[in-house]
Amino acid sequence: MSDFNEKLDAWQRKVEKAVAKFPERKRRFTTSSDLEVDRLYIPKENGEQQTYLEKLGFPGEYPFTRGIQPTMYRGRYWTMRQYAGFGSAEETNERFRYLLKQGQTGLSTAFDLPTQIGYDADHPMARGEVGKVGVSISSLVDMETLLKGIPLDKVSTSMTINAPASVLLAMYIAVGEKQGVSSDKLTGTIQNDILKEYVARGTYIYPPAPSMRLITNIFEYCADKVPNWNTISISGYHIREAGSTAVQEVAFTISNAIAYVQAAVDAGLPVDKFAPRLSFFFNAHNNFMEEIAKFRAARRIWAKIMRHRFKAEDPKSWQLRFHTQTGGSTLTAQQPDNNIVRVTIQALAAVLGGTQSLHTNSRDEALALPTEDSARIALRTQQIIAYESGVADTIDPLGGSYYIESLTDEIEKEVMRYIEKIDEMGGAVTAIEQGYMQREIQQASYRTQMAIESGEDVVVGMNKFTIENEPQPELLRVNPALGKIQAERLAKLRSERNNEEVQTKLQALKTAAEGQDNLMPYILDAVRVYATTGEICDVMRSVFGEYRPSLF
Amino acid sequence: MEQKIRVLVAKPGLDGHDRGALVIAQGLRDEGMEVIYTGLRQTPEQIVAAAIQEDVSVIGLSSLSGAHLELFPEVVRLLKEQGIDDVLVIGGGVIPDEDIPLLKQAGIDEIFTPGTPIKKTADFIRSHLKKGAVS
Numbered sequence: 001m002s003d004f005n006e007k008l009d010a011w012q013r014k015v016e017k018a019v020a021k022f023p024e025r026k027r028r029f030t031t032s033s034d035l036e037v038d039r040l041y042i043p044k045e046n047g048e049q050q051t052y053l054e055k056l057g058f059p060g061e062y063p064f065t066r067g068i069q070p071t072m073y074r075g076r077y078w079t080m081r082q083y084a085g086f087g088s089a090e091e092t093n094e095r096f097r098y099l100l101k102q103g104q105t106g107l108s109t110a111f112d113l114p115t116q117i118g119y120d121a122d123h124p125m126a127r128g129e130v131g132k133v134g135v136s137i138s139s140l141v142d143m144e145t146l147l148k149g150i151p152l153d154k155v156s157t158s159m160t161i162n163a164p165a166s167v168l169l170a171m172y173i174a175v176g177e178k179q180g181v182s183s184d185k186l187t188g189t190i191q192n193d194i195l196k197e198y199v200a201r202g203t204y205i206y207p208p209a210p211s212m213r214l215i216t217n218i219f220e221y222c223a224d225k226v227p228n229w230n231t232i233s234i235s236g237y238h239i240r241e242a243g244s245t246a247v248q249e250v251a252f253t254i255s256n257a258i259a260y261v262q263a264a265v266d267a268g269l270p271v272d273k274f275a276p277r278l279s280f281f282f283n284a285h286n287n288f289m290e291e292i293a294k295f296r297a298a299r300r301i302w303a304k305i306m307r308h309r310f311k312a313e314d315p316k317s318w319q320l321r322f323h324t325q326t327g328g329s330t331l332t333a334q335q336p337d338n339n340i341v342r343v344t345i346q347a348l349a350a351v352l353g354g355t356q357s358l359h360t361n362s363r364d365e366a367l368a369l370p371t372e373d374s375a376r377i378a379l380r381t382q383q384i385i386a387y388e389s390g391v392a393d394t395i396d397p398l399g400g401s402y403y404i405e406s407l408t409d410e411i412e413k414e415v416m417r418y419i420e421k422i423d424e425m426g427g428a429v430t431a432i433e434q435g436y437m438q439r440e441i442q443q444a445s446y447r448t449q450m451a452i453e454s455g456e457d458v459v460v461g462m463n464k465f466t467i468e469n470e471p472q473p474e475l476l477r478v479n480p481a482l483g484k485i486q487a488e489r490l491a492k493l494r495s496e497r498n499n500e501e502v503q504t505k506l507q508a509l510k511t512a513a514e515g516q517d518n519l520m521p522y523i524l525d526a527v528r529v530y531a532t533t534g535e536i537c538d539v540m541r542s543v544f545g546e547y548r549p550s551l552f
Numbered sequence: 553m554e555q556k557i558r559v560l561v562a563k564p565g566l567d568g569h570d571r572g573a574l575v576i577a578q579g580l581r582d583e584g585m586e587v588i589y590t591g592l593r594q595t596p597e598q599i600v601a602a603a604i605q606e607d608v609s610v611i612g613l614s615s616l617s618g619a620h621l622e623l624f625p626e627v628v629r630l631l632k633e634q635g636i637d638d639v640l641v642i643g644g645g646v647i648p649d650e651d652i653p654l655l656k657q658a659g660i661d662e663i664f665t666p667g668t669p670i671k672k673t674a675d676f677i678r679s680h681l682k683k684g685a686v687s
Contacts, residue, residue: 242571367648
């Protein structure tokens with residue numbers, strides 16, 4: 001029997017086992033003409049089969065080009081995870097419940113900028129920003145309100161939090177304790193990707209070295225205590241939003257990922273102990289075929305790096321699992337309903353690229369946070385792709401397309417050139433400190449702007465097919481008094497809690513930060529006695545200092 | 553020789569999305585202006601202090617986080633408090649149309665929203681300068 005047939009047989013046995021345990025969505029998949037849809041389409045020619053094994057492999061198998069699960073969406077759709085958060089914890093809790101009722105299958109939390117930068121709502125720098133781009137969480141009280149009535153043993157929660165990820169994760173664990181859900185039952189993700197903050201998003205607090213320590217502390221703590229938690233979501237999303245190309249998005253994200261893995265290995269963690277909990281976060285823009293190829297290439301590159309460079313042995317360590325969000329910067333304020341169409345194309349690319357979870361942007365996001373109606377349409381977009389289009393009925397439907405395979409190869413090649421260059425510079429941290437990634441992105445972003453201004457790149461409704469006097473849609477407004485309300489709540493909390501205990505726990509954290517201990521248990525202790533986000537981050541600021549970027 | 557127009561591009565508040573600010577900075581440089589970028593997380597006080605120190609004719613404010621109604625007018629108020637009335641203040645970012653009249657009433661000279669060609673912004677600056685480019 002040929003190598004190809006042996007591998008095919010092995011895959012089929014694996015599928016049978018998986019299907020016996022988790023049946024596929026339907027007993028039989030068909031097109032609208034009642035033609036049978038196979039689980040997988042593969043090359044029939046002998047000559048193609050060897051290349052197939054090397055480059056694509058079977059779904060759920062190295063190098064995972066066709067997806068990380070043996071049956072992909074035939075078994076279960078991706079997680080439909082709409083990012084939400086604005087105003088107070090009460091308002092966001094209400095939006096969460098609305099989205100769950102509409103069929104969303106996981107929560108995803110947006111925090112406001114003060115929370116993301118470790119300032120309490122009453123800090124002078126928080127002025128004008130409280131509750132604006134996400135929910136304001138200054139203490140465990142806010143987190144309890146945010147998650148009220150949401151069973152943490154049943155719902156998985158993603159939290160877009162980076163510099164203070166340890167603090168917000170500790171709050172989540174503490175709410176679990178109060179609900180009687182032990183930390184080993186919690187499922188979700190913290191973004192926890194500081195390197196891309198220096199590159200693209202700007203919500204950093206500490207310099208790179210202590211930031212990397214906090215991240216490896218989280219890896220280590222969670223491997224023992226919160227084993228089902230995705231401890232990092234290494235993000236290309238913001239790199240892309242800052243103006244990078246698709247190739248740069250993958251290259252810089254994987255370079256950052258290499259830095260995290262190296263840091264953890266250097267800290268003495270065995271690679272297979274933490275690598276299965278690493279996850280990724282990518283963007284989906286409009287160039288449909290390139291986006292699909294990008295996801296497939298990223299999976300193959302990561303599998304090779306983990307297997308050969310880091311010598312991981314657990315196949316789970318080789319798998320690149322990722323969340324996708326459609327591209328915010330591709331949306332236009334002009335003719336906002338056009339954005340529904342853009343989002344559909346982008347979401348379809350993510351699904352054809354094999355994403356594990358997806359957020360579809362709302363039509364009004366170039367103007368403000370989404371209204372409830374816009375958020376529902378965005379979720380419906382995913383549901384229509386899943387339930388009506390049929391693209392989820394066979395695995396990796398575009399696999400084998402000459403164009404897709406060629407683009408996948410090209411992207412891999414270009415990405416590897418960047419990765420090698422960054423390796424030569426001394427790795428991602430050095431490349432970022434020297435401003436290399438930032439400059440590359442900025443040049444790409446300027447080229448894009450010039451192409452749009454010259455009309456070489458068409459943006460429908462903006463530089464072509466425009467209309468005069470567009471009606472403006474209804475926008476979501478965050479209560480401008482929220483900053484004051486949150487400040488009053490904080491004052492009340494500070495007068496009611498046991499401040500002596502708070503000081504003791506903060507002091508213990510400070511001592512630990514000055515030493516080598518894992519900081520997670522100390523942060524958790526401080527959170528439990530209602531020390532605030534700002535107080536905890538200030539303690540670490542006093543030890544670690546703050547990052548100041550050089551300007552380019 | 554005529555001196556170049558000096559522009560301060562500033563990011564007030566905590567918003568870290570500076571793609572637009574960086575593109576504008578580069579674009580105005582290509583239009584022949586001298587551009588100073590403050591970097592992220594600037595308070596209105598810091599922006600006004602930088603504007604004075606750098607002796608600019610134009611301040612360009614960028615915000616995408618929805619804090620513009622609080623932070624942009626504060627820059628204008630502080631300029632007035634310092635007795636400065638010859639600096640052109642313009643803004644951009646994610647700013648709903650209905651907020652534009654409010655910002656203009658508060659003394660912002662113009663708001664440029666996404667989709668505006670850089671040339672248009674540069675032309676506006678050149679035709680609305682309040683203090684001479686020659687100092």
